[in-house]
Amino acid sequence: MEFGIKSGSATSIKSACVVVGVFEGRKLTPSAQALDEASGGQISQILKRGDLEGKCGQTLLLPALPGITAERVLLVGLGQARELDLKGWKKAHAEAVGALLERGAGDAAFCLLEAFPRGMDMAEALRLAVLAVDERDYRFDQFKRDKNGKRALKRVNFIAGRKEARELEEPLRQAEAIAGGIRLTKDLANMPGNVCTPSYLADEARRLASLYTTIHTEVLDQSAMEQLGMGALLAVARGSSQPPRFIVLEYRQGPEDGKPVVLVGKGVTFDSGGISLKPGEKMDEMKYDMSGAASVLGIFAACAEMRLPVNLVGLIPTVENMPSGHALKPGDIVTSLSGQTIEVLNTDAEGRLILCDALTYAERYKPEAVVDMATLTGACVIALARFPSGLLGNHRPLVQALLKAGEKSGDRAWELPLWDDYQDLLKSNFADMANIGGREGGAITAASFLARFTKNYPWAHLDIAGTAWNSGDKKGATGRPLPLIMTWLMEKAAQG
Template sequence: MFFYIKNIREEDCACDVLILPFIEGNTEYYSHLNSSIQKLIMKIFSKEFNGKHRELFLTHAPDNIKPERILFVGLGKKDDISAEKIRQAGGDSLTFLRDKAIKNLALSTNLIYFLKQKPTDFIEGALLGLYTFKKYVKEKEDKSLTAITIISKDKKELRDDLKWVKAVSSSVNFSRDLINTPANDMTPKHLSLIALSLKNKKTSVKILDKKDVQKLGMGAYLAVVRGSNEPPKFIVIKYKGSQKQPIVLIGKSITFDSGGLSIKSAEGMEKMKYDMAGGAAVLGVLKAVSLLKIPVHLIGILPATENLPDGSATKPGDVVKTINGKTIEIINTDAEGRLTLADAIGYAKRYNPRYIIDIATLTGACSIALGNEAIAMMGNDKSLMNKIKKSGERTYERVWEMPIFDEYKEYIKSDIADLKNSGGKSGSLVSSAFFLSEFAGKTPWVHLDIAGTAWQEKDKPCIPRGATGVGVRLILDLLKELK
């Protein structure tokens, strides 16, 4: 899709559809337009459109202007309009027009600027909402949009913002592709090849195989590996955009999770290809960081494997030793993500990181507690968590802080080892984070549980059904602040 910035009048912009955003019940912001457009606005407002949030109305344009049609887009009440409402308007508008095989659009920005919002939020919502995953569909309809003209003065800030949202949206959709790909085509090996494709002058990639991690003593990670015939790949990606201490991102990367011997029920198991959504988010962040040349020292770690049952699979009751020497009694083989993350966090500490942030589809309890609307956040660094909260508010990838009280240590106390990997259903969202905190130690660390937000069953304005790519925009906004 091509983007143009043109400082012209709306009526002079040749396009298939001119998009006019509106506040609910208010037409006064278009008094500068051609009189025939103003008459059309008054006619539509009196009968068929009122500017309510997510309201759309498409009509033919007057004959004496260059746009062929006009799309009226409702933003809602003036006091409720936010960057996210603008994004949602972008997602709704462009998916609506795409499905009508429209090719060439123009966006009027006067009202958006008046509301002290950014037109690039509209573009970001559009790029996120237009995502489709049709890799396995034989007959593909070509309904792609070809061009969007932003009617505005050509400002450096606008061009910079447009570059940012294009790179970020592309990286979110890249992550969505990885998560939506079925597990037979997204094995640990495939994931490692994707990581290798990100190599460039500033980005290096190292893949540790089974023998390598055995030498390092990653017994917890290897315990998950044992049931699968697919070789594990412990993926380490380094982006050196700065000489500062690195920020380490760790993404849970279980490319398919059956639960192991503590096997899940058959209902919904096909969705467990999404259990590498954390790893996909980390890859998406690294892709965007490289595209945008963000001055940050970043290391991504993906402990990739499948979690399957077979004759050599880890059994409930087994005890394993981690990279830092701690022992874990495995109570539940379906609590496998924390085992892989424990060794990944232990490995990350060798880099003397400024921060460690892990992102994982870790617990079903997260979905029960927060539904599909928020990421659960826990950690040992209040300042970092506050920064992540602010990034969540800006990106609408909202986080909700949960406690990790010292008393939760009792939940994961083992009679025969240093820790056990599950304390049962009670408090499982927070006890799983406390388990990880035992490996983070004093290193500034935050855990993001995306189990409830990484997959959507229904279409949303900027999030088509399926993989959401959550975490990419959140972390990129954070890195922009931390650089």
């Protein structure tokens, strides 16, 4: 999908389809009104018949209107003008793309920026529109033999005034970079576990380094991790024939003496649960247990593409969690990189075991902040459903900044408590701690476990178990929390 910014009148745009808005009550946006006048009032006449009321997401395709250069006109409902918000803005664009894909339009000109929601600026509205369009166009068909169903929409132009069009060129470039990062994240997460192994993720990190000179990649193998003392991570990997990898990415385009932000992504490329075997139902979805790792790679690609002036380090501990005669067992005690010992009461609570070593490794960078992203607990899905990611942390300004970025991007998070009270639930008779805290407050006790390894820097944890992928008929990766993190990083870059 290609995107562009153009200036001009809706009546004279050369395109397979021009897209204009209609508010509820059949109120036309300025571009829709211009098309109506040029066509001798045909749009008004059609709307009076009741074919479209203007409810958000409604669409109506009108072919070959007189007095208009475009081959077709697509009317899209925007809802009540005063109530149009981020969600409605994205829905209108997504439904418009869906209608265009059904009709096989090769290109389209969107004239909706004149009606963006209150509380946004035009640049922000453009970025959200690009992401909504690209999300609706995305499909993962790499393993399908028959790709004849691939839709034809190749280019979308956004129409603005001449002055605005010039000012929107940079926001468009940023939006395209974010969209590319989201696509990479989705592609990696949607890959089957027999293809996307720890070694595959390491190769993808190397590919990014070869593609962008601003990214440096180092991959630690099992021997290197043994020398470091990453006993918790290596214990999880024991049950699999796939060797573990610890991926380090660096991107330093911020101030030369600036401390980096460290992003940590859980990379369990398939999670069977290990000896604590998961139920068979929906176990196929455990290929998504590396969505945090995929997000880190997508974020680095997006930052490099837009040349964002920040300092970043990415840490990806990646393993496969399988049952075998060599596998970690309930009751085993392992020693983490920090030196703290962990009694493993459940081998399906493996994500925190690989993350704790990565979080300890992060200390060597003297980070400004550390944010980990992990499909960590089903308990978070029970608590919050699949709308927000769970957010916990030890630094109020960091947590608040991430919450704000989530609201601004539409990739929302919700804060859960991280009180010391929960630490008592992790007590062990035989080790420094247990890796689970019982049935109650599972998302919080998992974060409380991680908190024991993050005392030396500002830290936040995003539990994306409910947001990283969709189930059912729409099964597939969502690319979250990349929009949230990129919005936060862009805000940091803007602040200097």
